[in-house]
Amino acid sequence: MDRTPGERVVTGDSSPVTDTGKALVGRSQRFELDDRVPVSISVSVPVTAPTGTDSSRDPADSCERRVRSFPIQWADSTGLEIAGYGVAARITADGPDRFDRVRHQAGELFDRLEYDGPATARPRVFGGFAFHDDRTSDPTWEGFDSAAFVLPAVQVVRTGEDENWVTVLASDDEAAVDRLERWAEWLQTAPEDAPTSSADHGPGVEDTSRTTTPAEWTAQLEAALERIDDGDLRKVVLAQALTATLEQSLDLGQTLERLRSAYPTCYRFAIGGERESGTFFGAPPERLVFKRGETVETEALAGSGPRGETPAEDERHADRMLADDKLRREHDLVVEAICGQLEPFVDSLSIDDRRVRRLANIQHLRTPISGTLTEDRHVLELAEALHPTPAVGGVPPDLAWETIRDTESFDRGWYAGPVGWFDGDGDGEFAVGLRSGVASDDQVTLFAGNGIVADSDPEAEWEEVQLKFRPILEALR
Incomplete structure (x- = not known):
């Protein structure tokens, strides 16, 4: 009732x-x-x-x-x-x-x-x-x-x-x-005891624990790099999990509000499991697929770098990213794979110029991709074809999936999976479940990963993954 x-x-x-x-x-x-x-x-x-x-x-x-x-x-x-x-x-x-x-x-x-x-x-x-x-x-x-x-x-x-x-x-x-x-x-009636604005801080983080130590991370990357050197695997995305124990219970609504303030151009989502289980939430920057009528839109978001302290420093970082051979190679792998996954469904594809997308604490290389469907398709058909993109899985997909299963020390669950909505016409939108976590009782488990290619350095990749934990951690603190 x-x-x-x-x-x-x-x-x-x-x-x-x-x-x-x-x-x-x-x-x-x-x-x-x-x-x-x-x-x-x-x-x-x-x-x-x-x-x-x-x-x-x-x-x-x-x-x-x-x-x-x-x-x-x-x-x-x-x-x-x-x-x-x-x-x-x-x-x-x-x-x-x-x-x-x-x-x-x-x-x-x-x-x-x-x-x-x-x-x-x-x-x-x-x-x-x-x-x-x-x-x-x-x-x-x-x-x-x-x-x-x-x-x-x-x-x-x-x-x-x-x-x-x-x-x-x-x-x-x-x-x-x-x-x-x-x-x-x-x-339309304001609750009498509701705050007039979002809280300026989160529940607080009492402690954190990792599924992967720096030494284990180095060993995982070296194992992945050996597979890449063998010649069949070209890229794989390896991830970590971090569990934060909170000082107070989590107010998910206020947490999402803080994420909106910090990352206004990102998606925001929260979806609970069955019964009294946890809630999966996040602020992912990456669209998996948007479909309305005969139009389909997606994007390649791969290759990351830091933000600068000043606008001039921001531009220098962006210029370096656009000129960096490793980042461009990693990004182009994603563009190539996404186009290949969509081609069976479309009459034509439009690939925009590569650009830099700036978020509060990180910058990404981004290429928008759109197309016109040859016939009406359900958005789930497109989501299935695109998941996982090389930005969260690897190239080729089957070898990347196998490497992830053999290498990672935790279960991804819904992390990096498609999350979103659809309607009775088969239209809808899905984001990639990144910059995300699972909240349950006084704990939140966070997830972040990075793309590994032939010349990846374990220490540099470790630092970049820690940067990707920050959006959710800062919303909790």
Whole structure:
């Protein structure tokens, strides 16, 4: 049962609608509801405060503060922010055919959902895939299948134009109207005890422990370099895990806000596992794939360098990156592989010029890539073709996967896997699950890695990996 919005704890409708076998009906600002079936309604949350409320409070700000506590979070650099609460349906799959199985299960779900509202508020499922196709037994990833997606019982969408939409699922027309009204009112009313701004510091880090010591890292790189010297493996990405013990419990909403402030051009996401398991969250800079209609977009993001203390120093670092043979070779491997993975699906590919993308603490070489599909494809078909990109796996993919399994001293779980959303038309967007961690109780396990090519230096690669831990660590401190 839903608790009334306005109570301290808000829950969604947790009974799976997939169990009913009935159709779902979507409407936008319309209430001609079929009382025989569950319904999905979406309406815009007003930007003016309702009568009788404190007019000094911005309801759009109230909506933003309310949804920070939702367990499903997604945001991109365009201003699109989506939050979900409750589980109307859950889709899971394991094994090498997991992408197909998720796609078919979701197709059956969306086939029973009739929706004629605005595209902005359309129902979506949110989730992701583990890096490897088998389910992990590592306790860090307890509750996470190798593929899992959730259709939220309540979905709130905020756009860059400050539009706010709420979409709800309910078991009958009366419940739908009631729930919709309560959620709309609750979302635009600021909680009395809510802070007026994000906290300027995190829960604090009491201690950290690593899965890989510097000596072990050197041994791992030397083993990988031997395989590269043998001639078949050209690049492999090796990663590390770091567990941070927190001084206080984690407020995930505030942590994501700090990541937004520090990395406004990156994605932000949070997705929980089943039951009372942890939450996978992060601020990845890299798009895996975006698909809308016949358009597909992706990017190569590989080759990293430091930020400068001044704009002039920034430019010097960027110039060195663009001229560095090792970085360019590593980057070009990624561009070449991505284009090869997309070519079977497109009429043509457009490859933009290589450029430098600056983040708060690091710079990356970036090449945008786009294409026009030869026929309509589901975004999951494209995600499967692209995962893992050489930026997180290696070249060739099969040898890189084998090397990662043989070499790394931890289970990647969902780290570096596709994470994102898709809708009933097969459109959607996925980021690569980098700059990420799993939060559970008073611990957060972080992940970071680096691309290894023929002339990689273990010490330099170690330092670069530590740099990639910083975004999440700084958000926790």
